[in-house]
Amino acid sequence: MVYSDKAAKWVLSFPLLLFWVVMVVFPAGYAIYLSLHDVSMGQGMSSFSGFGNYLEILRDADFWHSIGFTLEFALITTVLELVFGFLLALLFNRSFPGKRPLLSMVLLPIMVAPSLMGIMFRLILNENNGVATYFLSLLHIQVNLFDPDLVVPLMIVLDIMQWVPFTFLIIYSGLQGVDPGLYEAASVDGASYWRTVLQIILPVIAPIFFIAAFLRGIDAFRTFDVIYVLTNGGPGNVTKTASIYIYEAAFKSGQIGQAASASVIVAVFLLLLIPFFVKRLSK
Amino acid sequence: MKGLLTRCVTLALSLTVILAGCGSKQDSSTNAGGASGGSGQSGTSKVSMVYWPGPESDAMQKVVDAYNSGQGKTDGVNVEMVLLSRDGTYEKEAAMMSSKSDEVDMYFTASYIIGQHAPSLDALDGKVNTDGYLKSSVDSLRMNNETLAIPMDVSNHFLLYRQDLIDKLLSDSAWKSKYGEVSQKVLGQTLEPKDPKDWTWDDFIAAAAFFSQEYNPDSPTKYGTALQMKNLIFNVMIWDDFLWSSGGSWLDESGKPQLNSDAAKKAMGIYSTIYNGKMTSPNSTVAEYPETQAALQSGNAAFAVQWGAAYDELNDPARSPNIAGKIAVAPIPGEHKTHVHALGVGLNKYAKNKEAALKWMNYLTTKDAMQIYADGGGIPPIAEVLNGLGEKKPVLPLIAEHVDKYGYSTPIIAETQPIMLKLAEDLSGAWAGKDDIGKALEKAQSDVSETLSK
Numbered sequence: 001m002v003y004s005d006k007a008a009k010w011v012l013s014f015p016l017l018l019f020w021v022v023m024v025v026f027p028a029g030y031a032i033y034l035s036l037h038d039v040s041m042g043q044g045m046s047s048f049s050g051f052g053n054y055l056e057i058l059r060d061a062d063f064w065h066s067i068g069f070t071l072e073f074a075l076i077t078t079v080l081e082l083v084f085g086f087l088l089a090l091l092f093n094r095s096f097p098g099k100r101p102l103l104s105m106v107l108l109p110i111m112v113a114p115s116l117m118g119i120m121f122r123l124i125l126n127e128n129n130g131v132a133t134y135f136l137s138l139l140h141i142q143v144n145l146f147d148p149d150l151v152v153p154l155m156i157v158l159d160i161m162q163w164v165p166f167t168f169l170i171i172y173s174g175l176q177g178v179d180p181g182l183y184e185a186a187s188v189d190g191a192s193y194w195r196t197v198l199q200i201i202l203p204v205i206a207p208i209f210f211i212a213a214f215l216r217g218i219d220a221f222r223t224f225d226v227i228y229v230l231t232n233g234g235p236g237n238v239t240k241t242a243s244i245y246i247y248e249a250a251f252k253s254g255q256i257g258q259a260a261s262a263s264v265i266v267a268v269f270l271l272l273l274i275p276f277f278v279k280r281l282s283k
Numbered sequence: 284m285k286g287l288l289t290r291c292v293t294l295a296l297s298l299t300v301i302l303a304g305c306g307s308k309q310d311s312s313t314n315a316g317g318a319s320g321g322s323g324q325s326g327t328s329k330v331s332m333v334y335w336p337g338p339e340s341d342a343m344q345k346v347v348d349a350y351n352s353g354q355g356k357t358d359g360v361n362v363e364m365v366l367l368s369r370d371g372t373y374e375k376e377a378a379m380m381s382s383k384s385d386e387v388d389m390y391f392t393a394s395y396i397i398g399q400h401a402p403s404l405d406a407l408d409g410k411v412n413t414d415g416y417l418k419s420s421v422d423s424l425r426m427n428n429e430t431l432a433i434p435m436d437v438s439n440h441f442l443l444y445r446q447d448l449i450d451k452l453l454s455d456s457a458w459k460s461k462y463g464e465v466s467q468k469v470l471g472q473t474l475e476p477k478d479p480k481d482w483t484w485d486d487f488i489a490a491a492a493f494f495s496q497e498y499n500p501d502s503p504t505k506y507g508t509a510l511q512m513k514n515l516i517f518n519v520m521i522w523d524d525f526l527w528s529s530g531g532s533w534l535d536e537s538g539k540p541q542l543n544s545d546a547a548k549k550a551m552g553i554y555s556t557i558y559n560g561k562m563t564s565p566n567s568t569v570a571e572y573p574e575t576q577a578a579l580q581s582g583n584a585a586f587a588v589q590w591g592a593a594y595d596e597l598n599d600p601a602r603s604p605n606i607a608g609k610i611a612v613a614p615i616p617g618e619h620k621t622h623v624h625a626l627g628v629g630l631n632k633y634a635k636n637k638e639a640a641l642k643w644m645n646y647l648t649t650k651d652a653m654q655i656y657a658d659g660g661g662i663p664p665i666a667e668v669l670n671g672l673g674e675k676k677p678v679l680p681l682i683a684e685h686v687d688k689y690g691y692s693t694p695i696i697a698e699t700q701p702i703m704l705k706l707a708e709d710l711s712g713a714w715a716g717k718d719d720i721g722k723a724l725e726k727a728q729s730d731v732s733e734t735l736s737k
Contacts, residue, residue, distance in 0.1 A: 041377040041399050062708070127566040128577035144565030148717040151568075234514025235568045236712020251374045252516070253701040253734075254399045256381070 028267075035261035041254030053261035063262060065237055066245040067269075073152075073241065074220035077159045081216055082209065084160065085167025090197065092168075093175045107169065109162045117162055118229025148235050155227055155239055159220065167212045174208030175201070207281055214277045218270060242266050328639035330362045332389035332628060335372040339436050339626060340364060342659030346652050350643065358642040376400070388634035389644075392432045394423035394624035395516065398697035404431045404629035405637070411644050415653075417683065419690035420625040420664035426695045433644060434625035435656065437664035439686050440524050441621070442487075443579065443594060444479050444586035446611035448494065448503060452476045458493075461501075465493045469560065479586070479613035484529065484553055487616045491562040494585035498562075502585075509578035509587040510554060510563045511570045514711040516703035518571060520622045520693070521588055522710065525550035527691055528617035533702060533731065534694050540731040542706075543724050551724060554714045568715045582606060588615060591685075592662065594678040612681050614689055623690035625664060698734050705730040 038049040057063050092103060112120070124132045125145055136143065145154045178201055186196040202209075224243040227233065233240035233248075246266070250259030334340040347362045355361055365387055367375045376390055380403040392400045406429035407413075413421045413433055420434040452458050453476055466474035466489035474489045482490070491507030492498045511518045526532065531546025541547070557563050564570070564578060576593055578584040580603045600607040615621050628647070630640055646652050653663035657672055662682060669683035693699060706727055713723035 039381070041381065122569070125566070126574060126577060127564045128574070128581040128583050144568075146566055146569045148568070148712070148715050231569055232514045232707075234708070234711045235512070235715040235717055236514065237708050238712065238717065240708070248704055251377065252704050254377070255701075 031260045031263055034257055035264050037257050039255075039257040039260070041251070041256060049257065053257045054265070056258055057262045057265060062237060062240070063242075063245060066240045066242045067266075069152075069238075069240060070221055070223070070242045073156065073159070073223065074217055076156055077163070077220045078213055078217045080156070080160050081164050081167045082171075082213055084164045085169075085171050085212065086209075088164065088168040089172040089175050092172055107165045110165045110169075112162065114162065114225035115229050117158065118226040121158060121226075122230055146231070146235075148238055151231060151235070151239055155230070158226055158230075159223065162226070163216060163219070167216055170212040170215075171205065171208060174205035178204055210277055210280045214273075217273070221266075221270060327359050327361050328636050330360055330389065330636050330640045330643050331365050331387045332362060332640075332643075333365045333367060333372065333376060333387050333391045334628075335369045335391055336366045337369055338660050340366055342656045342661030343435065345659040346647065346655045349655050350646055350652070354646050355643070358639070358646070360639045360642050362643050383633050385631065385633045385635050388631055388636050388640040389628045390432075390631055391626070392424070392629050393626045394692055394695065394699075395520075395703060396700050397424050397431055397629075398426060398695060398699045400629060401426050401431055401697065403632050405632050405634075406431060407433065407630065407644070410641055412648055415648060415650065415665050415667070417664040417666060417686045417690070419623045419686055419692055423623055423625050423692035423695065424627050424629075426697075432625075432627035432629035433648060434627045434664045435647070436626040436661050437623060437682065437686055438625070438662070439591050439621045439623045439682060439690060440521060440588055440615060441591055441594070441681070441685065442479055442482070442586060442613040442615055443589045443597065443610055444613060445504075445579075445606065445609050447609045448585050449476075449479060449490075449611075452490075452493070453478065461499055462489065462493045465489065465498045468492070468498065469556075479611075479616075482613070482616035484525070484549070484617050488553060488556055488562075490586070491557050492560065495560075495562040497560070503582070504585045505583045506564055506578070507562045507585050508557060509570065509575045509584040509589075510557060510567045510714070511572070511575055512554070512558065512567045512711055512714045513569050513571050514707045515571055516700065516707055519703045519706045519710070520624070522550060522554065522706075522714075523622050523693060524588055524615045524620060525553055525617075527620035527622070528615045529553075530618060532694075533706075538694075538735075540728050540735065542728040542731060547724055547727075548720065551710065551713060551720045555716060555720055558714060559716050568711070579603075579610070580606060591678060591682050594681075595676060598677075612678065614685060619689045620691050621685050621689045623686050623692050696735075698737075701734050702731050705734060 035053055036048060036050060038046045038052070040046070088106065092099065092106075109117075124130050127133050127144075144150070182200055182204070183196060186200050191200070222243050223241050224247065227239050227241055228244055228247075231239045233244045242262070246259050246262045249255050249262060334343055344364060347364055351361050372391060373396055376392075377399075379386060380390070380400065383403075390400060390404065392404070397404075408430050411430070411433055413430060416434055417437065420437045421430065424430065424432040424434055452462060459476055462476050463473040466472060466485075469492040470485055470489055472485070474486060476490070476493075477486050479486075479490075487508075494502050494504045494507035496502050496505050511521050523533075526547055529546040529549040531541065531544050531550065533540060533542065535541045558565075558567060564583065566574065570578075572590060572593070575584075575587050575589050576596060579587060579589070579593075579597055582605045594610065594612065597603050597610045598607050603610075628644070630637060630644065634640055650665065650668060653665045653668045654671075656663050657668050657679070662679065663669070664686065666683040666687060669679040673680040693703075709723050709727040709730055712718040713720050
C-alpha cells in the first residue's frame with residue numbers, strides 16, 4: 001500500500017500529536033475547566049463559578065505581590081546569568097591549560113537538583129553547623145544572609161550560581177559556531193578585542209542570546225524548589241514566588257479552582273512574552 | 284523463511300503477554316482480594332491503608348505484620364500499607380479523594396488536615412472504641428462531634444532545657460546576681476531565677492537574655508533560646524503555645540477570630556523581643572525542627588520550645604555528644620498549654636472493604652497493637668503504653684502526662700490548615716521585625732475572617 005506524502009506526514013506525526021494532546025492540551029484544558037468551577041480539596045467539584053475564581057485571585061494582594069517578586073527575581077537573575085554566562089563563554093572560547101577539567105567543573109551546578117541545592121545551602125549557611133558560617137566566624141564576620149533585607153539577594157545569588165552554567169553552555173556553543181575568519185578580519189582592521197566582541201561577535205550570536213534569555217526567563221519565572229526549601233516564601237511573603245503561591249493555594253489551602261485560575265493567569269502572562277521572542281528569533 | 288521467523292516471534296510475544304496476564308491474575312487472587320480490594324479465593328479480605336514513609340510507617344509495619352500473621356487470620360483480613368512519598372502524601376490523597384476513589388480503604392490523616400479530609404471519611408463513632416486514647420488526641424481528630432479518624436501517633440511540645448546550666452543558675456550567687464541585672468535591663472524588673480517548671484513568659488525572656496552573650500558575655504551558650512520562625516505551618520503550631528499559654532486562642536467561643544487579642548499581642552511580643560534582642564540566632568527566620576535541634580546539639584542555645592520527639596535524639600550520646608544527658612523537660616511557660624496533634628487513620632467513605640477495615644481498626648485500638656507500635660518506635664496516644672516504656676524511653680511517660688494535663692488542639696475545622704498558612708505568612712514577617720506586630724495581627728485577623736467566610 002502506498003501512502004500519499006500528506007498521509008505519511010500525518011501518520012508519522014501522529015505519535016507526537018497524541019503525546020502533545022495527552023501531555024499538554026488535556027492538562028491545559030482541564031486546568032481551564034477547573035478554574036471555572038468551585039473545586040476544593042477532598043470535596044471535588046461543587047459548582048460552576050464562572051470567572052469567580054479569577055476575580056478572587058485578581059483581588060488578592062498576595063497574588064500580586066508574588067507576581068511582582070517573581071518578575072523582579074526573573075528579570076534580575078536572567079540578565080545577570082546572561083552577562084556572567086557570556087563572560088564565562090568568552091573565557092572558555094580560548095585555549096588554556098586545564099580547560100577540559102575546568103569546563104566539567106563549571107557545568108557541575110546544573111547537574112544538581114534545585115531542591116537539593118536548597119538543602120545544601122540550608123546546611124552550609126546554618127549558624128550552628130554550617131561550613132560557610134564557620135569560616136566567616138574565623139574571619140570575625142557575622143552576617144545573617146537570611147535577614148529580611150538580604151534574603152532576596154541571597155536567593156538571586158543562589159539562582160545565579162546554579163544557572164550561569166546553563167547560559168554559558170548555550171552561548172559557548174554559539175561562540176564555537178562563529179566563523180574564525182571574522183576574528184581575523186577584525187584583527188586585520190585593527191579592532192580591539194572588546195570592540196570585536198561587542199560590535200561583531202555579539203550581533204552574530206544575538207539569536208543564541210535570545211534563546212538563552214527565553215529559556216532562563218521562563219524557568220526563573222517558574223522558580224519553586226530552592227526558595228521553597230530555604231525560606232518557604234518567607235519571612236512573611238518576602239520571597240513568595242507565583243509557583244509557591246499556586247502550590248499553597250492548591251495543596252495547602254485546598255482551593256484547587258483558585259489555584260487553577262492563578263495558573264491560567266500566569267500562563268497567559270507568559271504566553272504574551274512568546275511573540276516577542278518568536279519575532280526576535282525569526283529575524 | 285523471514286516471514287516464518289517473524290510469525291514465530293509474534294506468536295512467542297503474544298503467548299508471553301497472555302501468560303503474564305494469567306500470572307498477574309493469579310497473584311492478585313493469592314493476594315486476597317486483588318489490588319482494589321474485595322474478597323479473595325480463600326475468603327480473606329484485603330484492606331489497603333495509606334501511610335507516609337518514615338518512622339511512623341516503620342512502626343506501623345510491625346503492627347501490620349503481627350496482625351496479618353495473627354488476629355488477621357481469625358478476622359479473615361489481610362492488611363497492606365500503601366506508602367506514598369512523605370512530602371506528597373496529602374496531595375496524592377487529595378487527588379484520590381477528589382475523584383471519590385475506592386482504590387484504598389483507609390486514608391492517612393492528621394489533626395491539622397482532618398477538616399479537609401472530612402468529606403471523604405466515614406464517622407467512626409459507635410464502630411470503633413477510642414476510650415483508651417488520651418482525650419486531647421482523640422479530640423484533635425474530631426469534627427462536628429464526629430470521630431473521623433483514630434489517633435496512632437501523638438505530637439506535642441515541651442520546653443527542653445539544659446539541666447546543668449539551670450542547676451548552676453539556681454545555685455551560683457554570681458550567676459543569680461547577673462541574672463537580676465540582665466532581667467532589669469531587658470524587662471525593667473529584677474527577677475530571681477526559677478525552676479523552668481514554674482516559668483512565666485517573663486522568666487523565659489529573662490533566662491533567654493541571661494544565656495545570650497549579647498547581654499552576658501560570660502554565658503556558656505551564644506544564645507538563650509532557639510525560635511523556629513520560618514514561614515511554615517509547623518512553626519505556627521509552636522507559636523500557638525505562646526498564644527494559648529498567654530490565655531489566647533485563634534477563635535473565641537462563638538468561632539470568631541481573635542488574633543488581635545491582648546494574648547496574641549503578648550505572644551508576638553515575646554518572639555519579637557527575643558529575635559530583635561538577639562537572644563536567638565538571626566538564622567531563626569529560616570529555622571524549623573532540625574535547626575532548633577542543631578542549636579541545642581551544638582551548645583549554642585540553652586533551651587527551646589521543641590517537639591517532644593526531639594528529646595531522645597538530644598539525650599543520645601551518639602547523636603548529641605556535647606549535651607547528651609543534660610537535657611531536661613519542663614512544661615511550656617505561662618499557662619503550660621501544649622499543642623497536641625495526632626496522626627491517624629480514617630475510613631474512606633467510598634471504600635470497598637469497610638467491614639474488613641473496621642475489624643483492622645478495632646485491632647489497632649487494642650493495647651496489644653499499640654504496644655507493638657510503641658516498641659517499633661511510634662508514640663501511640665495511650666497512657667498505659669507510654670508509661671510502661673518509661674525505662675527505655677523516659678520521654679514517653681512525660682508525653683502521656685503533658686498531653687493529658689496541658690494538651691489542647693487548635694480548632695478542628697475545614698479551614699485549619701489554610702488558617703495556619705495565613706498565620707505563617709502574616710506573622711513570620713513580624714517575628715523577624717520586618718512588619719509591625721499590630722499591623723501583622725490585624726492582617727491575620729482579617730485574613731482568618733476571610734478564610735472562614737469562604
